[in-house]
């Protein structure tokens with residue numbers, strides 16, 4: 001049916017009409033063909049909220065007053081929930097609001113692997129493990145597309161830094177490409193993503209907008225992707241390369257000269273003179289029409305109208321934020337008891353900062369954003385006195401000059417801390433540091449925060465440090481701080497969720513989607529690989545994130561998958577069926593309150609012809625366990641989960657032999673191990 005509709009439209013189109021579908025006719029649209037009932041196709045950022053309306057011919061806001069939306073927690077926070085249902089709800093909200101704003105393609109999710117902690121856009125990405133990223137992002141895609149809006153998985157591929165993103169040439173070996181950097185794109189494409197965005201950078205010398213191997217051979221070849229491959233804005237460099245190597249729509253090359261786009265006049269002339277076969281153009285048009293039909297654009301009445309700024313969307317934002325918050329360390333400070341605590345000191349620039357409109361193209365014109373201070377005040381009302389002192393101003397400088405005496409420098413904050421029953425510090429980063437097109441210079445806390453935190457934990461032992469931001473920071477005070485919480489960019493209801501965690505109305509269940517290294521130099525991209533701006537060689541290969549820390553035995557500050565609860569869990573009875581690869585493990589809640597546990601399943605290959613990381617995540621389940629109860633977490637592995645990519649053979653290989661499944665709370669806290677033989681004839685014992 002769809003293909004018949006496509007062919008019927010295609011044969012009626014003139015050459016000029018076909019070409020008009022392959023390039024922008026405004027900042028975020030491509031042309032329609034009125035006589036054939038084809039409307040303009042409308043796109044919008046971004047990955048955690050539908051962007052405000054942008055002017056047709058510049059990056060300026062269009063100045064609308066009715067384009068407020070739901071501001072969801074960003075991808076790094078969603079990833080920290082390790083909850084597929086939350087990911088699907090996230091996608092459902094984003095898709096429904098995009099539909100309501102009249103958009104046909106929403107430009108997200110971003111699934112680039114976090115290779116270095118300094119990448120300015122890590123807040124828009126899901127983390128360092130390809131399996132975890134793929135599982136979570138696939139649910140976002142499903143949630144978006146059920147609203148008749150195309151997801152656009154980005155940025156394909158190897159856009160793992162912002163430093164010179166427009167021209168850096170990434171050199172990566174085939175196994176790292178296949179086992180680390182492509183699986184999340186493969187997973188989302190196989191989950192049915194209707195569009196993919198080409199990245200700015202080069203890979204192995206070819207632009208991603210004209211990369212024969214990545215696009216023709218893998219994306220549209222091996223993976224049989226039948227949707228639209230569209231460019232990042234201004235990422236196209238030629239007509240011939242873009243046309244031949246698989247780009248379907250060119251966006252953002254110019255602000256006004258739309259006929260001057262590479263896939264506009266020049267493309268039409270190349271087809272007219274026979275330099276490029278019209279069949280090449282027809283394939284692009286088929287793909288574009290396929291997305292239009294799938295989103296209902298060509299139906300007389302759009303099936304879905306979407307919804308925006310409705311309570312259930314705001315509740316989803318709050319639920320995700322509550323499950324995203326990671327309790328990194330807690331020596332009895334949290335939760336606070338509202339009935340016994342009389343006065344709380346709230347310190348730090350991020351107690352009152354709002355983040356929605358920062359970060360670059362993922363900016364969100366949020367209907368509202370509840371700050372941590374507002375969340376706390378709403379929760380306690382008149383029951384607890386809250387004293388707020390800024391203590392440190394976010395000036396945007398990476399590190400201010402050291403003052404001589406913290407006592408005088410932080411006198412107000414220290415006075416408030418000493419007079420309070422408990423201290424909550426809201427520090428970390430902001431979009432002055434986590435932003436598109438810029439990488440961080442280091443992973444130190446900006447300004448004088450380290451000195452402030454050190455002084456506060458000395459002034460009051462009942463101090464909890466909340467870190468806002470898109471990824472790890474160095475914590476020189478960690479041994480002196482009794483309680484540390486990673487709160488990410490938690491969306492419009494972030495302040496409410498943090499207050500729920502502080503007073504125990506929510507039992508924290510977030511887990512780190514990235515390794516927190518002790519110092520930047522411990523990160524593989526900086527310890528082994530290159531981090532550079534002209535040509536960047538990923539010499540660390542497969543050893544990204546915990547794969548490196550495990551294999552090279554470099555102790556992180558907090559490991560991948562780490563997160564505490566207000567209760568404790570024990571693991572028991574790990575079983576593996578070596579025939580079906582069905583796996584089960586019992587999780588018992590030893591504490592006195594309900595909690596959620598993220599059971600992580602890692603696979604170790606005891607012997608392989610090619611080198612493999614010590615262990616690799618191949619399963620995770622989030623289970624809710626009542627006090628004293630035992631729940632069984634179940635998994636089913638596939639042959640692909642046990643395989644590695646053989647770059648000589650050019651395919652995934654499952655080598656029969658001995659494997660282990662390692663079940664645990666994090667990459668650094670394995671609780672049970674079970675060895676089994678798999679593949680080929682059973683061993684002769």
Ligand code: GLC
Pocket residue numbers: 045107154232233361
């Ligand atoms: C930006 C970003 C991309 C965004 C696009 C449109 O340069 O790289 O993620 O969707 O342009 O704003």
